């Protein structure tokens with residue numbers, strides 16, 4: 001019997017899917033409530049063969065504390081909270097559910113974009129308080145939308161944006177040129193993206209190059225009055241620099257679904273006029289949550305049955321994966 005721990009809120013909304021694991025003979029524990037920190041995770045993981053995690057950290061210490069662990073499944077597209085190198089080194093597979101939430105996140109990106117250019121959130125608040133302000137917005141046709149990252153979500157946003165008559169440009173060092181051409185997206189360098197975009201939307205992962213990319217220097221180069229949207233990761237922004245760019249009018253509006261610290265403790269973006277913050281719900285639709293949960297459960301079932309799963313972040317792990325009871329295939333001996 002393998003033991004599975006789910007701390008993922010996304011999966012725990014589809015608890016019934018965990019029955020597929022139980023039917024396969026595995027013992028499943030669910031932990032709800034506050035997102036565990038790295039220390040709590042390290043205390044929890046030792047008896048488990050599989051983890052299904054949300055945004056809680058799985059760092060090298062957590063992996064070291066889990067001698068039986070064979071798979072970390074992330075229902076979602078990001079894996080920046082998982083130390084994939086440490087997992088791979090230990091023979092632990094890390095899986096994600098690529099593409100399954102792209103349409104939901106792209107829908108939410110458009111919702112934030114439209115809310116920003118028509119000031120929906122602040123106007124609705126004033127009307128609720130008895131006011132009737134007639135603020136003037138921006139029409140989208142002919143405006144330029146700049147995408148940082150043209151992966152699954154960036155492309156889904158581009159498709160939607162064309163329907164609104166937006167010109168779409170994108171920066172992505174690894175973009176597929178044929179796909180960009182088919183979507184009528186012009187690939188440009190970062191400097192051109194900053195200077196031409198009326199609306200800038202972030203869809204890149206957090207890497208050495210992109211962490212806090214949108215800082216004071218970056219913001220000095222954006223078009224005056226630009227709108228900034230972030231449905232990717234909070235770490236892409238220097239939140240203090242973005243807050244002062246909104247306060248000074250350099251940015252006319254900001255809408256984000258993600259923050260550097262979640263839930264936020266003291267983000268300078270919260271409560272600022274011109275800024276809309278949603279609580280990391282871009283992927284939270286019934287349809288996307290179900291697909292994410294199904295795919296995460298399937299990848300756990302696969303790894304525990306020694307079948308290569310879809311969505312392996314680093315396929316290199318498969319040649320030296322751990323097998324039953326913490327035995328490493330590479331060494332053929334128990335490591336616990």
Ligand SMILES: NC(=O)c1ccc[n+]([C@@H]2O[C@H](COP(=O)([O-])OP(=O)(O)OC[C@H]3O[C@@H](n4cnc5c(N)ncnc54)[C@H](O)[C@@H]3O)[C@@H](O)[C@H]2O)c1
Pocket residue numbers: 076077078079098099101102105148149150151152153154171172173174175203204205206207209210231232233257258280281282283284
């Ligand atoms: N808000 C949410 O709930 C939510 C849900 C899903 C995904 N996300 C985030 O959205 C982002 C995109 O997800 P995706 O599914 O499209 O991923 P993806 O891997 O399909 O696409 C990411 C793209 O970013 C590009 N990229 C890498 N480095 C770059 C750089 N320096 N500059 C520009 N582009 C760069 C990659 O080449 C790739 O095309 C990720 O950060 C993910 O964590 C957020």
